[in-house]
Amino acid sequence: MMSQLRLEVPEGGEKITIDHGKLNVPNHPILPFIEGDGIGPDIWRAARHVFESAVEKAYGSTRKIAWMEVYAGEKAFHLYGSWLPEVTIQAFKEYLVGIKGPLTTPVGGGIRSLNVALRKDLDLYACQRPVRWFPGMPSPVKHPDYVNMVIFRENTEDIYTGIEFEHGCPETELFKKLLRENFPEEYAKIRFPETSGIGLKPISQEGSWRLVRAAIRWALENNRHSVTLVHKGNIMKYTEGSFRKWGYELAEKEFSDRVYTMMQWDRTCDAKGEEAANAERDEAISRGKLLVKDLIADIIFEQTITQARNFDVIATMNLNGDYLSDALAAQIGGIGIAPGGNINYETGIAVFEATHGTAPKYAGKNMVNPSSVILSGEMMFRYLGWRETADLIIKGIEGAVAARTVTFDFHRQMEDATLLSTSEFGEAIIKHMDD
Numbered sequence: 225m226m227s228q229l230r231l232e233v234p235e236g237g238e239k240i241t242i243d244h245g246k247l248n249v250p251n252h253p254i255l256p257f258i259e260g261d262g263i264g265p266d267i268w269r270a271a272r273h274v275f276e277s278a279v280e281k282a283y284g285s286t287r288k289i290a291w292m293e294v295y296a297g298e299k300a301f302h303l304y305g306s307w308l309p310e311v312t313i314q315a316f317k318e319y320l321v322g323i324k325g326p327l328t329t330p331v332g333g334g335i336r337s338l339n340v341a342l343r344k345d346l347d348l349y350a351c352q353r354p355v356r357w358f359p360g361m362p363s364p365v366k367h368p369d370y371v372n373m374v375i376f377r378e379n380t381e382d383i384y385t386g387i388e389f390e391h392g393c394p395e396t397e398l399f400k401k402l403l404r405e406n407f408p409e410e411y412a413k414i415r416f417p418e419t420s421g422i423g424l425k426p427i428s429q430e431g432s433w434r435l436v437r438a439a440i441r442w443a444l445e446n447n448r449h450s451v452t453l454v455h456k457g458n459i460m461k462y463t464e465g466s467f468r469k470w471g472y473e474l475a476e477k478e479f480s481d482r483v484y485t486m487m488q489w490d491r492t493c494d495a496k497g498e499e500a501a502n503a504e505r506d507e508a509i510s511r512g513k514l515l516v517k518d519l520i521a522d523i524i525f526e527q528t529i530t531q532a533r534n535f536d537v538i539a540t541m542n543l544n545g546d547y548l549s550d551a552l553a554a555q556i557g558g559i560g561i562a563p564g565g566n567i568n569y570e571t572g573i574a575v576f577e578a579t580h581g582t583a584p585k586y587a588g589k590n591m592v593n594p595s596s597v598i599l600s601g602e603m604m605f606r607y608l609g610w611r612e613t614a615d616l617i618i619k620g621i622e623g624a625v626a627a628r629t630v631t632f633d634f635h636r637q638m639e640d641a642t643l644l645s646t647s648e649f650g651e652a653i654i655k656h657m658d659d
């Protein structure tokens with residue numbers, strides 16, 4: 225028989241609230257967590273120990289986290305017969321900020337991905353993924369020290385919406401009929417209409433605005449130098465092209481006194497020539513303005529490798545952001561160290577998560593790298609305003625890696641490094657917080 229579904233609210237913990245867009249974080253905040261499937265329990269165990277040690281080292285007994293386990297994935301399915309119980313969604317809505325490990329994507333059963341479902345149900349539109357290199361980490365590029373980017377990936381639109389029509393289904397035939405009868409020119413563009421599956425790609429003005437707004441605000445608050453809008457607008461004019469256009473418009477409308485856009489550069493260039501436009505841009509940058517520029521999605525994969533120093537904050541749509549964040553992670557040690565946060569800056573709801581999957585072949589072996597979920601926690605503490613805790617986590621990871629004490633994924637790429645298990649690596653991080 226399945227257990228009764230209920231939240232075990234920890235005693236003594238208090239709720240995080242939000243007031244006019246500002247989080248109120250009590251000293252004993254209740255933080256929901258999802259342990260995750262596969263390697264989830266291994267990395268969560270190590271991460272939780274690191275988080276609790278960092279909080280204690282930073283604030284003594286003044287502050288403490290009241291963890292509240294909530295369920296999704298295989299554990300939820302075995303306990304409650306549901307891959308993503310409603311009570312889990314409710315917990316994040318009520319307690320606002322939490323963290324999760326990786327989840328298995330159930331095969332069949334109508335759920336495309338639990339992660340996508342969670343992000344959509346909670347309207348977590350900004351997927352924030354920092355990509356930075358720590359000295360000592362293995363890298364295939366000559367200058368991983370040039371890599372310090374933060375990707376803002378739109379999380380709720382694009383082809384991830386899941387509006388797809390499979391070839392051969394009656395719905396697909398109906399959809400093609402609608403297209404053929406109402407939009408014959410568009411229908412004629414389909415190369416093999418009889419055998420095509422079809423997907424839709426919605427990109428909205430509101431969706432683009434809120435994502436670009438979040439990226440620019442974050443860049444300004446964190447003294448970054450540029451925001452690059454990444455798109456394939458040369459081909460997909462009214463989706464990705466519109467994202468670019470709306471992004472520039474928003475930047476000029478809402479941040480006119482704090483940014484300089486390459487749209488402005490284009491206007492000045494048309495009116496007064498390139499030299500004048502360059503002078504205007506350089507003058508704006510010298511006065512500390514944030515540069516808002518754009519780049520086509522394919523060339524960014526080349527340029528973030530060959531000219532990494534030119535990139536800082538990147539704002540883009542769902543699919544581009546998905547590809548780009550894994551590609552960039554390769555430069556700084558791989559996906560075992562790539563953190564992420566899914567945030568709605570208006571409701572305050574945020575779920576931080578390891579960006580890799582459940583790596584089932586390593587499950588229960590206490591050998592994988594827990595850095596992804598640990599650095600996701602670091603982002604979470606910064607989001608909560610617990611800066612001292614976040615700084616200690618960074619210090620601990622920097623120290624452990626600099627001492628060349630690492631898990632197998634780094635070890636196999638390094639010479640003369642010491643191999644540690646997941647839990648030993650967690651202990652090493654804690655030890656180096658005192659360096």
Ligand code: NAP
Binds near residue numbers: 267578579583594
């Ligand atoms: P994956 O679980 O990310 O694993 C792919 C490979 O990445 C592993 O075999 C391993 O490489 C490396 N890796 C991942 N995490 C690591 C860590 N912490 N430390 C060291 N190495 C790590 O991807 P997958 O095998 O494609 O997906 C497995 C399941 O996870 C699927 O059910 C998928 O749907 C799900 N998934 C969930 C999320 C999420 O919850 N956010 C994201 C992606 C996938 P080596 O084999 O080279 O050692």
